Amino acid sequence: MRWLTLLAIAIGGSLALVRVRDRPSTTRGSVILWTLAAELAAALWLFRWYAAIPLAVLFTVFGLAVLSLWMERKMPPAEPDMRARIARLERAKDHALRVLEGPWTSDAKEAYFGTVAAYQLLRGKHGGTGEAALAIAQSRAEQAASALEGADAEEFRAAFAAGRETLVTLLPPRPADKAPAERVLRRGENSFELPCSVCSAPAVLIHAQGEQIAYEGITKSTTIPADGEVFALLARGELPALHLRLQRHAVLEDGIDGYCPQCDRIYCARHYSPREEYDEGFYDCTRGTCPQGHSRILDD
Numbered sequence: 001m002r003w004l005t006l007l008a009i010a011i012g013g014s015l016a017l018v019r020v021r022d023r024p025s026t027t028r029g030s031v032i033l034w035t036l037a038a039e040l041a042a043a044l045w046l047f048r049w050y051a052a053i054p055l056a057v058l059f060t061v062f063g064l065a066v067l068s069l070w071m072e073r074k075m076p077p078a079e080p081d082m083r084a085r086i087a088r089l090e091r092a093k094d095h096a097l098r099v100l101e102g103p104w105t106s107d108a109k110e111a112y113f114g115t116v117a118a119y120q121l122l123r124g125k126h127g128g129t130g131e132a133a134l135a136i137a138q139s140r141a142e143q144a145a146s147a148l149e150g151a152d153a154e155e156f157r158a159a160f161a162a163g164r165e166t167l168v169t170l171l172p173p174r175p176a177d178k179a180p181a182e183r184v185l186r187r188g189e190n191s192f193e194l195p196c197s198v199c200s201a202p203a204v205l206i207h208a209q210g211e212q213i214a215y216e217g218i219t220k221s222t223t224i225p226a227d228g229e230v231f232a233l234l235a236r237g238e239l240p241a242l243h244l245r246l247q248r249h250a251v252l253e254d255g256i257d258g259y260c261p262q263c264d265r266i267y268c269a270r271h272y273s274p275r276e277e278y279d280e281g282f283y284d285c286t287r288g289t290c291p292q293g294h295s296r297i298l299d300d
């Protein structure tokens with residue numbers, strides 16, 4: 001019975017410590033001190049004085065040891081792993097700085113520091129900003145790698161991909177996807193929205209702008225000359241025909257950038273996963289892959 005009392009206090013103190021584990025260390029310290037004081041009071045009451053102090057300390061330390069073992073097990077193993085991945089990217093960056101010149105050195109730096117920033121932001125529960133930082137870092141990494149050659153390029157890409165792989169697991173959970181009620185939403189007289197067929201996020205906006213038509217897609221924003229047929233096709237929801245119609249304009253030679261012709265569906269940037277491709281350090285095109293695995297050039 002007397003032992004059980006000491007054990008109960010140790011468990012109570014440990015549970016209190018779990019509750020304050022994210023608080024400053026002074027709070028955690030005072031929980032430990034209070035547990036120790038309670039153990040001591042109980043031990044003095046239950047045992048002879050010369051046995052009380054060692055028993056109180058023993059039970060408190062025992063409780064803490066069990067607790068720290070338990071918490072250790074629940075810690076994600078990602079941390080030292082991510083440190084190693086960041087170190088690998090840093091080595092690749094340092095090597096790139098020795099090999100590259102001009103603007104590509106800053107691409108290599110931005111890829112590295114963007115990854116570090118994304119890691120800090122995602123750990124600090126700033127998911128949205130962290131995700132944006134990661135997207136920029138990815139684009140910079142691709143540009144830097146394209147300016148490198150052979151094994152250097154491969155290592156830079158692989159080092160960035162390894163870091164990104166861990167960061168993606170830290171992204172905050174998203175609300176469940178909800179498909180839109182309609183393929184084309186009318187926003188006004190000559191104003192239309194094409195929502196993502198998976199999550200309903202606005203993917204493409206097409207609206208009259210003075211004498212022209214403004215186009216805001218997932219990879220570009222531009223304007224084309226007035227074309228009554230474009231609005232007529234939107235009003236009828238004829239996306240395949242609209243996709244072809246827009247290709248008549250040089251600035252939209254790849255059609256609706258959020259549209260997968262093979263699925264006949266619209267996807268937002270998140271679901272079409274646009275990836276910028278670079279050729280020897282210069283922008284080449286943006287390629288997208290839809291959730292069904294269809295790949296095409298969205299912007300050239």
Ligand SMILES: [Zn+2]
Nearest residue numbers: 196199268271
């Ligand atoms: Zn989407």
Ligand SMILES: [Zn+2]
Nearest residue numbers: 260263290294
């Ligand atoms: Zn598709």
